[in-house]
Amino acid sequence: MNQAISTAVRVGILGAANIARAFISGVKPSSRVVVSAVASRTADKAERFARETGIARFHSSYEALLADPAIDAVYIPLPNSMHAEWSIRACEAGKHVLCEKPLCATAAEARAMFEAARRNGVHLVEGYPYRAQPQTRKLLEIIESGAIGRLQLIQASFGFTLATGPNIRTDPDLAGGALMDAGAYPVSLARMVAKERPSRVHAVAHWAGGVDHALAATIEFESGLLAQISCSFSTSVHRQALIAGTGGVIQTPFLNHPPLDRPAELLVKRGVAANLDFEKIPSVPMNGFLAEAESFAALVQGASKQWEGPSPEESLDIAATLEAILQSARTSHGLRPGFNGVEATPFM
Numbered sequence: 001m002n003q004a005i006s007t008a009v010r011v012g013i014l015g016a017a018n019i020a021r022a023f024i025s026g027v028k029p030s031s032r033v034v035v036s037a038v039a040s041r042t043a044d045k046a047e048r049f050a051r052e053t054g055i056a057r058f059h060s061s062y063e064a065l066l067a068d069p070a071i072d073a074v075y076i077p078l079p080n081s082m083h084a085e086w087s088i089r090a091c092e093a094g095k096h097v098l099c100e101k102p103l104c105a106t107a108a109e110a111r112a113m114f115e116a117a118r119r120n121g122v123h124l125v126e127g128y129p130y131r132a133q134p135q136t137r138k139l140l141e142i143i144e145s146g147a148i149g150r151l152q153l154i155q156a157s158f159g160f161t162l163a164t165g166p167n168i169r170t171d172p173d174l175a176g177g178a179l180m181d182a183g184a185y186p187v188s189l190a191r192m193v194a195k196e197r198p199s200r201v202h203a204v205a206h207w208a209g210g211v212d213h214a215l216a217a218t219i220e221f222e223s224g225l226l227a228q229i230s231c232s233f234s235t236s237v238h239r240q241a242l243i244a245g246t247g248g249v250i251q252t253p254f255l256n257h258p259p260l261d262r263p264a265e266l267l268v269k270r271g272v273a274a275n276l277d278f279e280k281i282p283s284v285p286m287n288g289f290l291a292e293a294e295s296f297a298a299l300v301q302g303a304s305k306q307w308e309g310p311s312p313e314e315s316l317d318i319a320a321t322l323e324a325i326l327q328s329a330r331t332s333h334g335l336r337p338g339f340n341g342v343e344a345t346p347f348m
Contacts, residue, residue, distance in 0.1 A: 008030070008031060008032055008033055008034045008297070009032065009033050009034070009072050009073055009096075009296075009297040009300050009301065010034055010036040010070060010071055010072045010073070011027075011033055011034065011035050011036065011071070011072070011073050011074065011075055011098075011293070012035075012036060012037040012038065012039065012059075012065045012066075012068060012071040012073075012074050012075070012095075013035060013037070013038045013039070013055075013074070013075050013077065014039055014062050014065060014074055014075070014076050014077070014078055014086055014090075015039070015040065015062075015076070015077050015078045016038060016040045016045055016046065016049040017077045017078070019077045019100065020038070020049075020053075020075070020077045021052075021053055022289065023035075023075060023077065023289045023293075024053045024054075024055065025053075025289075026257075026287040026288070026289030026290045026293070027289055027290050027293045027294075028054075029290060030290055030293060030294055030297075032293075032294045032297040032298070032301075033293040033294060033296070033297045035053075035055055035075075036055070036056060036057060036070060036071060037050075037055060037056070037057040037058060037059060037065055037068060037070070037071060038050050038053070038055050038057075038058050038059070038065075039058065039059040039060070039061060039062050039064060039065035040058070040059075040060070041060075041061070041062075042060060043058075043060035046058035046059060046060055057070075062086060062089075063089075066089060066090055066093040066095060067093065071095060072095065072096060072300065073095055073096035073097065073098065073296070073300055074090045074095045074096075074097055074098070075098045075099075075100075075127075075293075076090070076097060076098070076099045076100060077100045078100075079168045079171075079174040079175070079176075080102055080104070080105055080174060080175035080176065080180050080181075081105055081173065081174045081175040082174075083099050083100070083102075083103060083104045083105075083109075083113075084104040084105070084109035084110075084112065084113055087099050087103075087104075087113045087116070087124060088112060088113055088116040090122075091113070091116040091117045091119075091120045091122050091124060092116060092120055094120060094121075094122060095122060096122045096123045096124070096296075096299075096300045097117070097122065097123070097124045097125070098125055098127050098292075098293070098296045099113075099124065099125070099126055099127060100126075100127050101126055101127055101128050101184045101185070101188065102126070102175075102180050102184040102318070102319065102322060103126040103315050103318070103319055104175075104319055105175040105180070105323075106319065106323050107316065107319045107320035107323050107337070107338055107339070109319070110315060110316050110319035110320070111316065114312050114315075114316065117312075123296075123299055123300055124312070125296060125299065125307065125309050125310070125315075126309060126310050126315040126318070127292055127309065128184075128185065128188050128256075128292075128309055128310065129256035129257065129288025129289055129291065129292045130185070130189075130254045130255060130256045130288060131188075131192070131292070131308050131309045131310065132286075132288060132291035132292040132294075132295045132308040132309065133254075133255070133256075133258065133264065133283070133285070133286060133288060133291060134264070134283040134284050134285075134286065135252065135254075135255075135258065135264040135265075135266060135283040135285075136254065136308070137283075137308070138266060138281060138283050139193075139243075139250060139252055139254075139266060140192075140193075142250060142266070142268060142281070143193065143243070143245075143250070146247075147247070147248055147268070147270055148243070148244070148245035148246075148247050148248030148249060148250060148268070148269075148270070149245035149246030149247025149248060150245055150246045150247075151193065151194070151223075151225050151243065151244075151245045152224075152225065152226070152244055152245055152246060153225070153226050153227070153228075153242075153243075153244045154189070154190050154193055154194070154225070154226070154227040154228070154241065154242070154243050154244075155227075155228045155229075155241065155242045155244075156185075156186030156189050156190060156227070156228075156229050156230075156240070156241035156242075156254070157186060157229065157230040157231065157238060157239070157240055157241075158182040158183065158185050158186055158230075158231050158238070158239045159178075159182060159214075159230070159231055159232035159233070159234075159235035159236075159237070159238055159239075160182070160232075160233070160235065160236075160237040160238075161233070161234055161235065161236065161237070162213075162233040162234070169181045169233070170208075170209055170211055170213075170233070171211070172209070172210035172211050176211045177211035177212040177213075177215075177326070178205075178211075178212050178213055178214055178215050178231040178232055178233050179205075179212055179215050179217075179231055179322060179325060179326060179329075180322065181231075181233075182231040182232070182233075183215055183217075183229060183230075183231035183322070183325075184318065184322060185231075185239070185254070186227075186229035186230070186231065186241065187219070187229055187318055187321055187322060187325070188310065188314075188318050189241055189254055190219055190227035190229060191310075191314055191317055191318055191321065192310070192314065193243055194221050194223070194225050194227065196221050196222065196223060196225075197221075197313075197317040197320075197321075197337070197339060198219045198220065198221055198227075198317065198321050198324075198337055199220050199221055199222045199336065199337075200219075200220040200335070200336050200337075201217055201218065201219050201220070201321060201324045201325050201328055201335055201336075201337060202217065202218050202328055202333075202335075203215060203216065203217035203218075203325045203326070203328040203329040204216055204217075204329055204332070205329035205330075212326070212329060213232070213233045213234060214230075214231070214232040214233065214234060214235075215230065215231055215232075215325070215329055216228070216229070216230040217229050217230075217325045217328070217329070219321065219325075239253050239254065239255060240252070240253055241253075241254050246272075247270070247271065247272060248268065248269050248270045248271060248272075249268070249269045249278075250266060250267065250268050250269075251266070251267040251268075251278070252266050252267075255288075256288035256289075257285075257287055257288045257289075258285035258286075259285060260285050260286075260287070262285070263282035263283060263284065263285065264282065264283050264284070264285040265280045265281060265282050265283075266280075266281040266283070267279070267280060267281075268281055291308070292308070292309065295307050295308040295309065296309075316339070317337070317339070320337040320338055320339050321337050323337070323338065324336070324337035324338065
């Protein structure tokens, strides 16, 4: 057996969703990660998915995959409402967990998930492929260097047109909605850039079928930084963020998977004058699933500083913020996110 493959982290996938196909395709070139098995609710579906994606083994239940001693870690691309249950069950089976965003539906679920990981001595992380992109590392380097001064405002948006017909993204029983599907990205970006937990949120939304189809929110931080995020199921595809400081501005598409045929670019303006040009800062584009999975493998193998995604503290804050934003949008009240087991509370 090839030595690189023999020491690779062996990943099992819970579910046969389309995103799982994209994940498998993305990580296939890796020498640090190998997708060894897939599980579905039926043997026929699991076998067909494994055959179509070139996976060596399949299981006819999630439980069977979690009991497989040849699996080191699991990737969870299940509907949002199932993330908490199956992440906890994976942790209890001694498996490391890479869970698709959003980590879960509530802050209470997030706390239970990380407690399960701690109790069982495994790693649990929330997947945002853009976080593992070289472009994101460059973005953080520029901010941390002080090149754009003290941060004042973040604006981040992600939207697209959702196809008509049944879709788990619009099922309230599966924790669907524009915020949980698309809005989690700009919320996570704001938390990453701010490097502090939000203190207050206020949101408005358009609702249909029990879920938000478009939402805009303002997020306030104790430092005085403000973030404005928006998401939609009914716009032309767009994904863009602007980060403004006292001494400059950065624009980024913060893509999961930048086009591989050209450099990924940040636009940076250094200075406060209106007539200054934006500088193009290139970075090498990567498949986001590949970059994220190899970062996850490094974490599992003991190199914790190589994990590029959210820390547990960040993911806990993201979960609480998403929950507070939805509550605010439903009630038309501003809310303080509920951290450390405290419920979100209205503010005047």
